[in-house]
Amino acid sequence: MLTSLWQGRSKVSKECKVEQYIKNEIRKRKAICFGLIDPEGLSEQEAVKMAVEAEDSGVAAILVGGSTAMDQLELNNVVKIIKKAITKPVILFPSNVTGVVPSADAILFSSLLNSDNTYFITEAQALGALLVRKYKLEAIPMAYLIVGEGGAAGFIGKARGIPASKPQIAAMYALAAQYLGMRFLYLEAGSGVISHVSSQIVKVVRKVYEGVLIVGGGITGPEIATELVRSGAEVLVVGTLLELNGGRKLLGKIVSAAEAAAKGL
Ligand code: 1GP
Numbered sequence: 001m002l003t004s005l006w007q008g009r010s011k012v013s014k015e016c017k018v019e020q021y022i023k024n025e026i027r028k029r030k031a032i033c034f035g036l037i038d039p040e041g042l043s044e045q046e047a048v049k050m051a052v053e054a055e056d057s058g059v060a061a062i063l064v065g066g067s068t069a070m071d072q073l074e075l076n077n078v079v080k081i082i083k084k085a086i087t088k089p090v091i092l093f094p095s096n097v098t099g100v101v102p103s104a105d106a107i108l109f110s111s112l113l114n115s116d117n118t119y120f121i122t123e124a125q126a127l128g129a130l131l132v133r134k135y136k137l138e139a140i141p142m143a144y145l146i147v148g149e150g151g152a153a154g155f156i157g158k159a160r161g162i163p164a165s166k167p168q169i170a171a172m173y174a175l176a177a178q179y180l181g182m183r184f185l186y187l188e189a190g191s192g193v194i195s196h197v198s199s200q201i202v203k204v205v206r207k208v209y210e211g212v213l214i215v216g217g218g219i220t221g222p223e224i225a226t227e228l229v230r231s232g233a234e235v236l237v238v239g240t241l242l243e244l245n246g247g248r249k250l251l252g253k254i255v256s257a258a259e260a261a262a263k264g265l
Helices: 017-029 044-056 072-085 123-134 151-156 167-179 199-208 222-231 247-263
Strands: 032-037 061-064 090-092 106-112 138-146 184-188 212-216 235-238
Touching: 017 032, 017 061, 017 106, 017 138, 017 212, 032 044, 032 247, 044 061, 044 072, 044 247, 061 072, 072 090, 106 123, 106 184, 138 167, 167 184, 167 199, 184 199, 199 212, 199 222, 222 235, 222 247, 235 247
Parallel strands: 032 061, 032 235, 061 090, 090 106, 106 138, 138 184, 184 212, 212 235
Antiparallel strands: none
C-alpha cells in the first residue's frame, strides 16, 4: 500500500500555487483576511453559506478546521461542497491528523512550537505527512504560536501560552521559526477569546520574522484589524464572527480596514 507513496515528487519542498497566490494577494492588497470555518456543529448548508458570505466580504481564502473537529469524512464533504460554491482557495487548518482530507487546495502544515507535548510539535506532523503526500496536498510550512491562554487551541494543543507581557519570548520563537525555514507564522490568541494578540507582540515578531505573518483570535471589528495590520500583520483570520448575525457586514469592514491600514503604512 505504501509503495505508491514513494513514487513521484510531493508538493512540499517549494512554493506552489496556493502559497504563491497568497503572497501575490499580499503584494497587491498589502494585508488580507482569511475566513475560518470550524465545521464542528455546523450543517453543510450553514458551512457553505458562511464561506460564500465570507468570499463576498472580500476574504482571500477560506480556512477549514477546528480544535475539536474529528470526523474526517464529514470534513472532506464540507470542503468539497465549499470548493464548489466559491472561487477562492480552501485551505486546511488542522489541529490533528484527522484534519487532513484530500479535497482541499492546500494545508497549513503547522507545528505548534510552544506546545509542552512533542505530539503537537513533530509527531502529529509525521503521522499526517504520509496523508499529505498521498492526497497530493500543497503543504505550506507554518509555525503556530499560541499567545496567552489560547482558548480551545491552547488547551487541546497543551500550549505553554506566551504571556502577553513578554513579547521577547514571542520573538525568540519567531526567530526559531525563521531559522527552521517556516515560511508562514501564525500568532494565535484562540478562537472566540476576548483579547486578541497584542500589538506589542505583533510588532516585536514582525521585526525579527521575514515570512508571512498571520494573526488570529478575537478579531471582531475594524479597529482591531487596523491596529494589528499597523503592527505588522499581513493576514488576519476571522472565524467566530462569521457565525454571528451581522457578521458578514462586519467582516467586510474588517477586510477594508486591514487593506486601508496596510496601504497607509
Ligand atoms: C482561531 O484565530 C482563529 O483559530 C479565529 O479566531 O474565531 O476568534 O475569529 P476567532
